[in-house]
């Protein structure tokens with residue numbers, strides 16, 4: 236059986252002065268999802284963009300919109316992100332006191348519920364909630380900035396998470412976010428990843444469309 240790995244270009248690395256052009260590039264490419272990074276300058280030491288920009292992207296995007304919230308108190312914005320067109324809403328484990336409740340609230344709005352883990356956060360902490368999570372996003376850099384280098388311990392975390400999902404009979408998929416390139420993509424998929432986010436590697440390339448196609452080919456096991 237062949238595996239179709241999903242590629243999610245991160246719009247954080249797009250040219251914001253040519254945003255519609257870059258959104259159309261993703262539409263016309265072999266990419267599967269739009270990955271949208273929302274930062275608040277509190278949970279992470281950076282601010283990306285907010286609701287009006289997501290609304291503008293949504294108007295043109297023709298593929299699944301995967302929103303990654305790097306914000307404190309994500310609960311207060313769940314309804315807003317649903318109305319802005321998010322299909323998957325990912326919150327950080329480290330930002331949620333009542334994670335189980337947050338996941339239910341996301342699903343109640345008709346979205347898939349994701350949980351992101353910082354590099355220092357152990358997979359073991361998901362033991363009791365994995366069956367409620369549609370997607371786990373393993374951060375392979377410290378969140379907040381594009382263009383950082385990939386943390387090698389990620390492969391081990393993917394294998395550990397894959398084991399947990401299998402052991403619990405969960406349907407959770409695994410996303411990797413940060414420092415993804417053609418050097419680590421295949422190994423990440425072999426370890427059990429289903430979705431690869433790629434920002435700089437796609438948008439800083441001479442030919443982003445071709446780079447996405449290459450990642451698709453490289454990760455089709």
Ligand code: DX5
Nearest residue numbers: 245378379381382414434435
């Ligand atoms: C980092 C963001 C990532 C980022 C990835 O905090 O969550 O989605 O855009 O960018 P690259 O692929 O450049 O590491």
Ligand code: ZN
Nearest residue numbers: 272303412432
């Ligand atoms: Zn992200």
